[in-house]
Amino acid sequence: MDRTPSDTGTARLADPPERSRPAAAGSQPADRHAHAPVIGSSQPAAIPSDDEPVFGAGTLGGRVGPARFADRVLAGLSSGAGAFLVLLIGLVTVFLVIRALPAITADKSNFLTARTWDVGGDTPDFGVLPLLWVTVLISLVAMVLAVPVAIGIALFISQYAPARVARPVAYVIDLLAAIPSIIYGVWGIAVLAPKIQPVADWLSRHAGWIPLFKDYNVKGGTIFTGGVVLAVMILPIITAIGRDVFERTPRANIEAAWALGATHWEVIRLAVLPYGRPGLVSGAMLGLGRALGETIAITLILSKVSNAGAFSFSIFNGGETFASKIANNAAEFNSPAQTGAYIAAGLVLFVLTFAVNAAARWVVNRRKEFA
Amino acid sequence: MAKRIDARNLNIYYGKFLAVADVDFTIAPRSVTAFIGPSGCGKSTVLRTINRMHEVIAGATVQGELLLDGEDIYGADVDPVNVRRTIGMVFQRPNPFPTMSIYDNVAAGLKLQSSRMKRSDLDVVVEKSLRAANLWDEVKDRLAKPGAGLSGGQQQRLCIARAIAVEPQVLLMDEPCSALDPISTLAIEDLIQSLKQKYTIVIVTHNMQQAARVSERTAFFNLAGVGKPGQLVEIDETQKIFSNPTEKATEDYISGRFG
Numbered sequence: 001m002d003r004t005p006s007d008t009g010t011a012r013l014a015d016p017p018e019r020s021r022p023a024a025a026g027s028q029p030a031d032r033h034a035h036a037p038v039i040g041s042s043q044p045a046a047i048p049s050d051d052e053p054v055f056g057a058g059t060l061g062g063r064v065g066p067a068r069f070a071d072r073v074l075a076g077l078s079s080g081a082g083a084f085l086v087l088l089i090g091l092v093t094v095f096l097v098i099r100a101l102p103a104i105t106a107d108k109s110n111f112l113t114a115r116t117w118d119v120g121g122d123t124p125d126f127g128v129l130p131l132l133w134v135t136v137l138i139s140l141v142a143m144v145l146a147v148p149v150a151i152g153i154a155l156f157i158s159q160y161a162p163a164r165v166a167r168p169v170a171y172v173i174d175l176l177a178a179i180p181s182i183i184y185g186v187w188g189i190a191v192l193a194p195k196i197q198p199v200a201d202w203l204s205r206h207a208g209w210i211p212l213f214k215d216y217n218v219k220g221g222t223i224f225t226g227g228v229v230l231a232v233m234i235l236p237i238i239t240a241i242g243r244d245v246f247e248r249t250p251r252a253n254i255e256a257a258w259a260l261g262a263t264h265w266e267v268i269r270l271a272v273l274p275y276g277r278p279g280l281v282s283g284a285m286l287g288l289g290r291a292l293g294e295t296i297a298i299t300l301i302l303s304k305v306s307n308a309g310a311f312s313f314s315i316f317n318g319g320e321t322f323a324s325k326i327a328n329n330a331a332e333f334n335s336p337a338q339t340g341a342y343i344a345a346g347l348v349l350f351v352l353t354f355a356v357n358a359a360a361r362w363v364v365n366r367r368k369e370f371a
Numbered sequence: 372m373a374k375r376i377d378a379r380n381l382n383i384y385y386g387k388f389l390a391v392a393d394v395d396f397t398i399a400p401r402s403v404t405a406f407i408g409p410s411g412c413g414k415s416t417v418l419r420t421i422n423r424m425h426e427v428i429a430g431a432t433v434q435g436e437l438l439l440d441g442e443d444i445y446g447a448d449v450d451p452v453n454v455r456r457t458i459g460m461v462f463q464r465p466n467p468f469p470t471m472s473i474y475d476n477v478a479a480g481l482k483l484q485s486s487r488m489k490r491s492d493l494d495v496v497v498e499k500s501l502r503a504a505n506l507w508d509e510v511k512d513r514l515a516k517p518g519a520g521l522s523g524g525q526q527q528r529l530c531i532a533r534a535i536a537v538e539p540q541v542l543l544m545d546e547p548c549s550a551l552d553p554i555s556t557l558a559i560e561d562l563i564q565s566l567k568q569k570y571t572i573v574i575v576t577h578n579m580q581q582a583a584r585v586s587e588r589t590a591f592f593n594l595a596g597v598g599k600p601g602q603l604v605e606i607d608e609t610q611k612i613f614s615n616p617t618e619k620a621t622e623d624y625i626s627g628r629f630g
Contacts, residue, residue: 252466256530258427260480260537261456270479274470 096347103340111344115311117325119341120332126341128348130311134223134319135349138298139291141227141315146235147284153235154242159268170243177236185300188229193220193301200224200316211313221303224315229297234287241283245276278364285360292353295323304328322349373400373571374457374540376421380435383416383425390416392600394435396590403567405582405609406575408592409624413601414575417592418543421573422458423451439541456484458541459534464550465526467518467533474514476529477501480537496536504532505562524555531562535570542566544574548581560585579625583613591621 104111106124114127153173157166197219204215253271262270303318320328326342333339381394391413398404406414419425420433423444437444444454467476477497481488497514501507506528510521518529527547534542544563548556563572563585576582582589590606605618616622623629 250466252462252464253468255424255427255462256466256468256533257479259422259424259455259460259462260483260533261452261454262483263452266483270468270483274468277470 093350096343096350099340100344100347103337103344106337119338124337124341128322128345131320131322131325131345132348132352133311135292135321135352137315138223138226138230138321139288141224142230142234142291143284143288145228145231146238146287150235150238150242151280153239154246155268155272157243158246159272173236173239176232181233181294181297184229184233185297188225188297188301189221192229193225196225196228204316212315214312214314214316216312216314216317218303218305218316218318221301221318222316223302223319226298226301227315229301230291230294233294233297234290237290238283238287241286242276242280245279246272249275281360281364285357288356289353292356293323293349295327299324299327322346373569374440375400376541376571377438378435379438381417381420381437382434383413383420384432384434385428386430389600392595392602394603396603396606398571398573400571401567401569402588403563403572403574403586405586405589406573406592407579407582407589409594409629411601412592412594414592415545416601418545418573418575421541421543422460423454424460426451456537457539458543459537459539460543461527461530461534461545461547463546465523465530467526467529469517469519471518472515473510473518473521473529476518477532477536479533484537500532500536503535503566504528505558506532522555524551524558527551527555527559528562535566539570541571541573544572546575546577549577556581583609589613591616591624593620593624
């Protein structure tokens, strides 16, 4: 296209012909059709020429087109959604604090360190230490069992298995996530607990001198059983995220390792695992978040123990987590003071989950320049 | 330590698809050989068969013989892992391990071979390799920084240092300068000149001036026709290939008539 000087720039900027902004504001559909190729017709598509400038050609000013309007709507909607989420978390926090504070101030004992739970009377006397301990311990048992298995499955699916095996395995793992937690609870206490009791017995017989494995004569409904069930429950999420990040390892990194004479395992160690590490941490934290807050399965499984016996270091004891404590006593929510005590327990769980996630972020960001 | 490479009747397949047919060549030790040819003619594929990187792709196979100083690297009792430790490779795009420091990148191959290497010994090899790759002066004060933080040209020299740290006998380079600017390209070419004192070097390049500058011998690859496998048209002294090639196809390609 040879443009003569008179054809370009100035003349058009000053006086855009009507047809030069067919799409502007979308107000002239008929005019737009004149330029658009008609599918299926023999009419040739309009070829842009100097006489018929297309969309915006030659005009820099003018009205904002519909495309940019859509841009702004989308930007507004997505920022709104983000802001809404932040607002929601803020409101939950405010709710928890407002309802918990009166109960905490009325508490006779230290709310964080006391081991009693007596909220029925006029002078409530309660503390969350046993709840915090059991919640953390049961989640740790779950993590210790689930994370290595999840990494193994994710590596198998993404690195070792041929596609026709990997797909069904991945599908079955995803199905695990779809099982309702009540089913896990029933299965855990009715089926799994008797089956793994011999393992628990064997461990406490041979390693009972370690406080972690001391026998408290709780059969079935132990922290150990609950931890195993939680491990199965959080396995799919960690596996799915692990698989995803392992599969995204850049081909170039994998080939670099192969070319150095790495074995398959060394390729994984040099290229795949380091690349997937931040994602893996995120996946583990999502799993941990679920484990910390899991309610119904744990409520069904864990045997409650008396206040005196509630605090031990053993995974073969019973107990209550924050969530199961609240669920077990939902029927007692009959006065604001009493309810407040449970909400205060919920607040601690909320803070705990937040702290865990912040710690995970920190771990991931610590080596950010290497990512 | 540099070794000779002989290919005899090499046929390279992706599954059932014959990608490159009937390749024969001899590459002398301590020389630079350039592979040139149009895109898709199989020169990179041939290069990757030399260190058995080809078979990393599922379904890829090789027929024929590829001899390293007379020993068939596709022999039944040969471990591809050992082949790749003997024959190093540098890729088209610089690919340092992103999660590793400069130091650890250079040491990565050594740690694979002997995990119990003393730190002081490792230091010596890392410095030697970085010096050989003309990178030492630029990075000696920031060895603990991530390798991915270097410029493209520096990253490529880091990858060369990583490849030569394990003292291979052959160094394969798959278009090592195609992602680099002219100054970095010059740095790599100078480096190739000094590395050929010790290593047998094979370099794939799309840049014919580069082939003329760095190599002693040049192999021209081409497709036998549309849908047909790639083939080695001719291999000869670089000077002869660029001034007076035997084959008409080579002359056409060199003179820019196609490709």
